[in-house]
Amino acid sequence: EPEVTQTPSHQVTQMGQEVILRCVPISNHLYFYWYRQILGQKVEFLVSFYNNEISEKSEIFDDQFSVERPDGSNFTLKIRSTKLEDSAMYFCASSEALAGREAFFGQGTRLTVV
Amino acid sequence: TQLLEQSPQFLSIQEGENLTVYCNSSSVFSSLQWYRQEPGEGPVLLVTVVTGGEVKKLKRLTFQFGDARKDSSLHITAAQPGDTGLYLCAGAGNNDMRFGAGTRLTVKP
Numbered sequence A: 001e002p003e004v005t006q007t008p009s010h011q012v013t014q015m016g017q018e019v020i021l022r023c024v025p026i027s028n029h030l031y032f033y034w035y036r037q038i039l040g041q042k043v044e045f046l047v048s049f050y051n052n053e054i055s056e057k058s059e060i061f062d063d064q065f066s067v068e069r070p071d072g073s074n075f076t077l078k079i080r081s082t083k084l085e086d087s088a089m090y091f092c093a094s095s096e097a098l099a100g101r102e103a104f105f106g107q108g109t110r111l112t113v114v
Numbered sequence B: 001t002q003l004l005e006q007s008p009q010f011l012s013i014q015e016g017e018n019l020t021v022y023c024n025s026s027s028v029f030s031s032l033q034w035y036r037q038e039p040g041e042g043p044v045l046l047v048t049v050v051t052g053g054e055v056k057k058l059k060r061l062t063f064q065f066g067d068a069r070k071d072s073s074l075h076i077t078a079a080q081p082g083d084t085g086l087y088l089c090a091g092a093g094n095n096d097m098r099f100g101a102g103t104r105l106t107v108k109p
Helices: none
Strands: A005-007 A010-013 A019-024 A031-037 A044-050 A053-057 A065-068 A075-079 A088-095 A109-113 B005-007 B010-014 B019-024 B031-037 B044-049 B055-058 B061-065 B071-076 B085-092 B097-099 B103-108
Touching: A005 A088, A010 A019, A019 A031, A019 A088, A019 A109, A044 A065, A044 A075, A044 B097, A075 A088, B005 B085, B010 B019, B019 B103, B031 B071, B044 B055, B044 B061, B071 B085
Parallel strands: A010 A109, B010 B103
Antiparallel strands: A005 A019, A019 A075, A031 A044, A031 A088, A044 A053, A065 A075, A088 A109, B005 B019, B019 B071, B031 B044, B031 B085, B055 B061, B061 B071, B085 B097, B085 B103
16 A cells, blocks of 8 residues: 655754655655654644645744755655754655645654754 | 644543544634544544535544534544544645644543
8 A cells, every 4th residue: 555655764863953854755646745743742734845836834834944856756854953842753744636635644753853 | 824623632431432522623624634643653544524514434433524614523432442542633724734632532441
């Protein structure tokens, strides 16, 4: 069964460093998303991406965040200068057709900023 | 920002009992999804409801979308310990999908 895959599963980085989280969405899906979940808290929307551009972003997605689809399969989230409060699970998701509907999630990347 | 309120936040019941959890908003959604999340894993899609008043069944789980497409409920019949988990609702906007905080269900044997 097709699935969204994310790498790495766990990343530890020093404060101020740049990190890139990688995702391979389901192949025929058109919409891609990043979400964040701080430990014990709710799943928070970061950004949606369609047709090689950002469709919508939340107030969390500030200038230190960027997304890219560098080739036909990967979808990346870059955090330019990590802060302690960026420590969280980051989930990638994709959906086939209509935006925001029936998104399938990856297993997440646990980011720890020290 | 479309805000989804889920209630109750926590629910602990005995095996065999029935339960209902709620997802409410002041906003209208084009669709609403229910997910289940296990610790350390990504949310897993259970169902999507699209039409106001729609009812969908998934074995012992019954999902209903409110007539005005602002709220939804999840009813579990004869709960089992395997139903234990975090149940999340998520409403679809034009280009995004926002989650409620979830209901953490514990079913004791």
